Structures are given as structure tokens and as C-alpha cells.
Amino acid sequence: MPASDPHPGDLPGSPAEGSGLLPDELRAWTLWVAATGTVEQRLRSVVKECLDVSHDEFLILCLLAEQPRGGLRMTRVADLLGRPKTRLTYQVACLQRAGLVTRRTVCGDKRGAEVALTGTARELLRETSALLAGTVRQALAEAMGTDQLAAVRALVPDPSGQPR
Numbered sequence: 001m002p003a004s005d006p007h008p009g010d011l012p013g014s015p016a017e018g019s020g021l022l023p024d025e026l027r028a029w030t031l032w033v034a035a036t037g038t039v040e041q042r043l044r045s046v047v048k049e050c051l052d053v054s055h056d057e058f059l060i061l062c063l064l065a066e067q068p069r070g071g072l073r074m075t076r077v078a079d080l081l082g083r084p085k086t087r088l089t090y091q092v093a094c095l096q097r098a099g100l101v102t103r104r105t106v107c108g109d110k111r112g113a114e115v116a117l118t119g120t121a122r123e124l125l126r127e128t129s130a131l132l133a134g135t136v137r138q139a140l141a142e143a144m145g146t147d148q149l150a151a152v153r154a155l156v157p158d159p160s161g162q163p164r
Contacts, residue, residue: 028155031148038143039136046135050128053098056083057091061100064117065125071116073106100124 022030040055047058059081064071072080078088092115095101100121106112117125144152 024151025155028151031144032152032155035140035143035148035152039139042135042139043132046132050131051124053095053100054091056081056087057095060088060091060095060115061117061121061125064101064115065122067116071102071114074103074113074115077115095121 043058044055047053047055051058051061053061060077063077063080074088074092075085077083077092078085081088083091092101092103096103100118101115102118103113103115106114
């Protein structure tokens with residue numbers, strides 16, 4: 001692990017710091033944000049090398065990969081990723097030029113646009129997904145220790161509705 005990467009005990013809210021000032025939910029959220037920041041930093045270089053796209057463009061591809069072939073409206077993509085629509089328009093244009101997405105007007109709504117993955121993007125994601133998933137797994141394993149994992153697990157509601 002590079003020296004700049006946090007060790008689990010160095011993350012905000014780790015037991016070593018435990019002042020008890022924050023409620024468990026905020027402490028767990030802080031731990032999760034720190035861990036996902038570590039994952040994002042790790043993924044940036046791997047995504048650029050493997051897919052030749054930015055991290056934000058990669059997030060668009062991942063979101064579209066989970067959708068039916070018809071794609072999603074641009075406004076929905078912006079909402080799901082928490083991105084301004086103008087920034088998303090630029091990123092989608094970059095992905096279009098790279099041949100990774102298509103963009104078309106939504107039937108019956110001249111102002112609406114829908115974006116979808118191309119076959120090229122689907123194949124590229126299939127080819128690189130194991131490496132990218134491994135990068136995520138490794139970064140999370142290095143960023144979160146047992147105590148941090150327990151705190152984050154406690155934040156996630158039990159699907160059965162039973163208290164944890």
C-alpha cells in the first residue's frame with residue numbers, strides 16, 4: 001500500500017480516536033466516505049489505463065451497464081450520479097466521441113435525451129470488469145479494518161426489518 005494511503009486505524013472515527021462525539025450513524029458514514037474516497041483514487045488510474053475514460057465517465061458507463069439496452073434519460077443519469085446536467089452533457093459527448101454511448105431524442109419529448117451503452121462499451125466492460133472489481137475489493141480491504149467494517153454494517157438496515 002502506498003505511503004499516502006490511509007491505514008484502517010488512521011481513518012476518521014477509528015477506535016483510536018473514539019471521542020464519542022458523533023452518533024454511530026455519522027461515524028459510520030464518515031468511515032464509508034473515507035473508504036470510497038480511497039477506492040476512487042485507486043480506480044482513477046486503472047480506469048484511465050483500461051478504458052481510457054475519466055472516473056466520472058466510468059461512473060456513467062457503470063450506471064448504464066445496469067440498465068436495459070434502451071438506456072436512461074439524461075436527467076435521470078444526472079440525478080442518480082448527483083451531477084449537474086451541463087457537466088453530464090459534456091461527459092456524454094466525450095463518451096459518444098469514444099464510441100461508448102449513443103444519445104437520442106426521447107420519443108414524444110424534443111427536449112429529452114436518452115443515453116445508452118454501445119456494443120463496444122458492453123464488450124469493454126465485460127473484458128475489464130474482473131480487474132476493476134478486484135481493484136475495488138483490494139482498496140476496500142486495505143482501507144477498512146474490522147472495526148470500520150462493523151461500524152458500516154451497523155449503518156445498513158437489515159433487509160428483514162429486524163434490529164441489528
